[in-house]
Amino acid sequence: MHTVQARGILSAEKCMNVYRGCTHGCIYCDSRSVCYGMDHPFEDVAVKENAPELLDRALHGKKRRCMIHTGAMCDPYLPLEAQCRLTRRCNEIIARRGFGLSIQTKSDGILEDLDLLQRIARQSKCVAQMTLTTCDEKLCKILEPGVCGTRRRARALKQMTQAGIETVAWISPILPFLNDTEENLRGLLEFCFDAGVKGILCWNMGVTLREGSREYFYQALYRHFPGLKREYARQYGLAYECVSPQSPRLMEIFHGECEKRGVMHHVDEIFRYLHEFPAAGEQLSFF
């Protein structure tokens, strides 16, 4: 890791990343793509030392409170968070200034901040999001080698829901010929339903690849599953969207099961929900 002084921290869409780069090592990671213009090795994480000060200043000047989003590009609970505490310090500011938080991770390190997430949830709104891709822990260790396995993530989701925090699961990506089975999908859905999630995000049963992420993915895929080389080359080549031939059937199961359980499952609806900040009368205890 290396430290940097950032010039700004909040995008126009109220998104922030206190770290740039990631050490979780997911083989399908889109954030590695060349289009993001990262000027250092992806695993040599840039730690934005002044992120809390920048955030405090940015929120201080805001007339209207809103949701702050983090975790879409780089995981906020990398192992180095234990020492840097930047995510925690930013969450403290969000809580103190009465804003809402939508936070996305693959790590159960998020539980370290349970007290803060609860405080934000009590005051306004906090949505914790966790990605699940496979029920097979061995496969999980290959696909996402640097972060805790699916069962631990599912337990963290459940713990957060039980603590009064709203949760959304991401079932994404689904890799053709690897985790694109009905058994896997039903297993992941059971984890989500058991955890009491409010919504599940799933665009389709596939993965997107572009320059930078594609090379990394194929190298890892062929190292671990040499038998898939021909199939991937034949079906997808340099395609951006690699959708499983099983996608239509699996998506029908996905929507049907979520509908039955009363869990949000339409992408637009979930994104609307993630961006909605409760009106003044609906906020519980900040004022």
Ligand code: SF4
């Ligand atoms: S957690 Fe996210 S940013 Fe980190 S390697 Fe995995 S996909 Fe990439």
